[in-house]
Amino acid sequence: MMDFSTYHQGSAYDETFIDGGNPRPRCEPLVRRLQSLTLAELQRHQKAADGALWNMGITFNVYGHEAGLEKVWPFDILPRIVGGEEWPQIERGLQQRIRALNHFVQDIYNGRKICRDGVVPEELVATAKTLRPACNGMTPPEGVWCHVTGTDLVRDRDGQLYVLEDNLRCPSGVSYVLENREVMKRTFPQVFNGMRVTPVEDYPEKLLDTLLHTAPRNSDAPTVALLTPGVYNSAYFEHSFLAQQMGIELVEGRDLVITGGYVHMRTTTGLRRIDVLYRRIDDDFLDPRCFREDSMLGVPGLMECYLAGRITLANAPGTGIADDKAIYAYVPQIIRYYLNEDAILPNVPTFVCSDPAQCQHVITNMHELVVKPTNESGGYGILMGPQASAEERARYCDQIRANPRNYIAQPMLTLSTVPTMVDDHLEARHVDLRPFVLYGKDIYVLPGGLTRVALRKGSMIVNSSQGGGSKDTWVLMDHAAQNGDPPSLSQSQSLFATT
Amino acid sequence: MLSRVAESVFWMNRYLERADNVARFIDVNENLTLDLQGTLTEQWAPLVYTTGDHELFFARYGESSREKVMHFLTFDPENSNSILMCVQRARDNARAIRDIISSAMWEQINRFYLMMRDAARSTSVESIRHTVEQVKLHSHLIQGVTETTMSHGEAWHFGRMGQLLERADKTSRILDVKYYILLPDSRDVGTPLDVVQWSALLKSASALEMYRKRKGRMLPSNVAEFLILDIDFPRSLRFCLVRSEQSLHQITGTPPGSFNDRAEQHLGRLRSSMDYTSIDDIIQQGLHEFIDSFQSELNRAGDAIHTVFFALPPQPSMNGQQQSMA
Numbered sequence: 001m002m003d004f005s006t007y008h009q010g011s012a013y014d015e016t017f018i019d020g021g022n023p024r025p026r027c028e029p030l031v032r033r034l035q036s037l038t039l040a041e042l043q044r045h046q047k048a049a050d051g052a053l054w055n056m057g058i059t060f061n062v063y064g065h066e067a068g069l070e071k072v073w074p075f076d077i078l079p080r081i082v083g084g085e086e087w088p089q090i091e092r093g094l095q096q097r098i099r100a101l102n103h104f105v106q107d108i109y110n111g112r113k114i115c116r117d118g119v120v121p122e123e124l125v126a127t128a129k130t131l132r133p134a135c136n137g138m139t140p141p142e143g144v145w146c147h148v149t150g151t152d153l154v155r156d157r158d159g160q161l162y163v164l165e166d167n168l169r170c171p172s173g174v175s176y177v178l179e180n181r182e183v184m185k186r187t188f189p190q191v192f193n194g195m196r197v198t199p200v201e202d203y204p205e206k207l208l209d210t211l212l213h214t215a216p217r218n219s220d221a222p223t224v225a226l227l228t229p230g231v232y233n234s235a236y237f238e239h240s241f242l243a244q245q246m247g248i249e250l251v252e253g254r255d256l257v258i259t260g261g262y263v264h265m266r267t268t269t270g271l272r273r274i275d276v277l278y279r280r281i282d283d284d285f286l287d288p289r290c291f292r293e294d295s296m297l298g299v300p301g302l303m304e305c306y307l308a309g310r311i312t313l314a315n316a317p318g319t320g321i322a323d324d325k326a327i328y329a330y331v332p333q334i335i336r337y338y339l340n341e342d343a344i345l346p347n348v349p350t351f352v353c354s355d356p357a358q359c360q361h362v363i364t365n366m367h368e369l370v371v372k373p374t375n376e377s378g379g380y381g382i383l384m385g386p387q388a389s390a391e392e393r394a395r396y397c398d399q400i401r402a403n404p405r406n407y408i409a410q411p412m413l414t415l416s417t418v419p420t421m422v423d424d425h426l427e428a429r430h431v432d433l434r435p436f437v438l439y440g441k442d443i444y445v446l447p448g449g450l451t452r453v454a455l456r457k458g459s460m461i462v463n464s465s466q467g468g469g470s471k472d473t474w475v476l477m478d479h480a481a482q483n484g485d486p487p488s489l490s491q492s493q494s495l496f497a498t499t
Numbered sequence: 500m501l502s503r504v505a506e507s508v509f510w511m512n513r514y515l516e517r518a519d520n521v522a523r524f525i526d527v528n529e530n531l532t533l534d535l536q537g538t539l540t541e542q543w544a545p546l547v548y549t550t551g552d553h554e555l556f557f558a559r560y561g562e563s564s565r566e567k568v569m570h571f572l573t574f575d576p577e578n579s580n581s582i583l584m585c586v587q588r589a590r591d592n593a594r595a596i597r598d599i600i601s602s603a604m605w606e607q608i609n610r611f612y613l614m615m616r617d618a619a620r621s622t623s624v625e626s627i628r629h630t631v632e633q634v635k636l637h638s639h640l641i642q643g644v645t646e647t648t649m650s651h652g653e654a655w656h657f658g659r660m661g662q663l664l665e666r667a668d669k670t671s672r673i674l675d676v677k678y679y680i681l682l683p684d685s686r687d688v689g690t691p692l693d694v695v696q697w698s699a700l701l702k703s704a705s706a707l708e709m710y711r712k713r714k715g716r717m718l719p720s721n722v723a724e725f726l727i728l729d730i731d732f733p734r735s736l737r738f739c740l741v742r743s744e745q746s747l748h749q750i751t752g753t754p755p756g757s758f759n760d761r762a763e764q765h766l767g768r769l770r771s772s773m774d775y776t777s778i779d780d781i782i783q784q785g786l787h788e789f790i791d792s793f794q795s796e797l798n799r800a801g802d803a804i805h806t807v808f809f810a811l812p813p814q815p816s817m818n819g820q821q822q823s824m825a
Contacts, residue, residue, distance in 0.1 A: 054609075054613060055609060055610050056609070057597075057605060231594055240594070240597035241597070243598035249501055249598075250598040252503070266503075267500055268653065268657075268750065268808045
């Protein structure tokens with residue numbers, strides 16, 4: 001039988017155990033079930049899960065090796081639990097944040113009142129690489145800019161959750177949330193069954209609602225399509241998965257053509273108009289006439305149609321301004337400015353190097369800070385101060401002095417851990433959490449999100465491209481619901497009544 | 500549906516059908532060889548003629564032997580028509596249209612590919628035999644899953660066209676090659692050896708039992724008639740053409756017996772030539788000549804389908820990017 005007393009936690013906050021194998025209250029039922037299994041059984045389930053992922057073809061592509069090399073999605077069968085009592089606050093916090101950021105993007109392209117009022121420095125906005133002057137004066141259909149957001153949350157040593165960053169361009173990973181759940185149910189039903197895990201399977205329905213709701217006003221039966229760069233993109237699996245789950249066309253740039261001012265797709269029966277494009281291509285590649293001329297992925301003339309209000313793009317071009325890491329530092333002020341509320345979810349304390357005083361602080365204290373470029377993702381260009389050599393830090397200082405706008409710094413956090421299968425035993429591995437937020441008629445937060453786990457011992461790098469894995473994330477239904485009445489049987493039976 | 504998607508369904512099914520046929524060829528030849536031990540030298544070269552890749556084969560392998568042919572047809576990555584490569588390309592196509600096929604189909608095709616990839620690690624004749632069994636099984640599974648989980652709408656009809664045109668092509672090749680190998684020596688006619696060989700030909704097209712029910716005795720002209728003109732047997736040329744023409748008209752909505760585009764015209768003409776010909780006419784014309792012209796007509800029909808549905812002419816406002824699909 002599984003014995004957790006030997007589980008070695010380290011100094012991080014462990015999501016499952018308090019210490020010495022004593023589970024946190026929210027994890028007690030799970031741990032009790034796991035205790036009834038042997039390690040060999042756990043390993044067998046892990047194997048079955050790996051096999052299921054292969055057979056289901058749940059993969060991601062890796063760049064920089066063999067072209068189009070597919071790797072199976074690494075999945076650990078021990079779930080990560082988010083307590084039902086904690087979730088509502090996370091949910092409210094994310095809704096508040098996304099609402100404020102949407103106001104912010106709208107304001108940035110329509111007058112920049114927030115800059116004139118001195119809350120966010122104009123200079124920071126004007127110099128952001130992700131600013132899209134083409135969008136000036138634009139208001140997207142229904143006023144929605146950030147239809148889909150993936151916000152990264154991390155928990156520090158003291159148990160406090162922080163927002164690490166917002167991804168408002170083309171956040172990916174939600175398909176793995178759904179497939180992780182599917183694999184979990186397929187391969188580990190005896191542990192999953194009866195745990196009262198909040199379902200996530202309605203995400204595609206909610207996403208479709210969001211896209212339909214934000215269609216241009218003049219179409220009553222909108223056609224929605226998902227624009228992918230193609231099978232070699234690292235997130236291609238997700239693109240085809242979402243298109244399939246929503247029942248919409250998965251299109252590539254070469255399938256699209258603009259005639260009469262509208263975007264059409266080339267079908268076997270001629271051209272068919274598209275009203276909403278859920279694009280999973282970055283702004284830069286959307287339209288060679290407007291952005292990068294060398295892009296082969298997008299559609300020439302797309303931006304002109306968009307700006308004329310003839311098609312909805314989700315997310316709207318230009319939202320990237322709100323996930324610039326220097327702008328991120330101002331999100332608490334942004335929330336206060338537009339909503340007159342305090343931020344429910346705290347930011348990680350952040351020093352913005354474009355501010356001379358803060359820059360000096362960063363340079364003096366670099367040995368205990370993490371320094372990041374403001375406009376990179378996927379963990380590129382980051383300096384881990386405490387682990388870097390004196391020379392590396394000196395070189396990095398020069399880079400900062402040369403272009404302070406391009407850097408921010410944060411204290412080192414110790415990401416929380418979750419027990420994870422490693423060969424023939426369990427070890428603590430660091431995790432983060434990426435919940436997904438949809439902005440349509442209202443703001444919906446997918447319960448849970450993607451838990452990414454750093455599979456290398458001690459590592460805090462969770463990106464799948466750099467050896468990260470994932471876990472099923474369980475938001476347990478809260479106690480109130482647990483103690484409430486079970487769903488009425490007669491009601492569900494009536495569906496099958498033969499009258 | 501998207502032209503690109505229609506093309507992918509079409510080719511996904513063609514490659515799956517091709518893989519299945521190649522496996523059948525190997526299987527039957529292997530059995531035939533076992534039956535005929537001592538009475539006939541092993542005949543493996545005809546197999547590479549059947550698939551039409553004899554030039555590549557002899558350039559790469561020099562001479563035919565059981566091991567060489569088996570490997571060439573099953574796993575050779577340089578042979579774009581080897582089972583492995585067919586399955587890989589079927590999967591590539593399936594992956595590109597994963598959103599429009601059912602997940603059950605995708606999973607089955609993916610499993611098929613993974614099976615082949617694993618099997619390719621061991622290339623002994625024994626393991627090839629096992630692989631060939633697996634290929635037929637997987638192929639049936641995919642057809643079953645497709646039949647029962649995919650709406651029989653436009654995409655399905657494109658898939659069925661691809662499958663049946665490929666099948667018609669393969670059946671015609673079996674006939675073409677085998678007929679001439681089996682026919683030459685009149686002294687053998689009616690001997691046990693002769694019956695075994697004609698049975699083998701029918702087995703290559705999985706047609707033996709159905710032939711017996713329909714025609715009874717084993718006569719070369721009857722075999723040819725059955726494989727070319729039978730209206731009910733699912734691997735006969737005529738059956739394949741009738742059903743693929745039906746699918747074509749389902750797609751376009753053009754009433755049967757008329758045509759609106761080159762694809763309907765070509766396929767319709769080819770189908771009706773089957774309706775109004777007899778095996779005597781064919782034999783008089785020469786079986787090989789008949790099959791030769793059948794295959795070029797079939798290719799023309801395939802080209803017309805490509806032009807009408809997959810390669811829409813570029814719009815005036817389009818630049819080079821969109822034309823890359825042509």
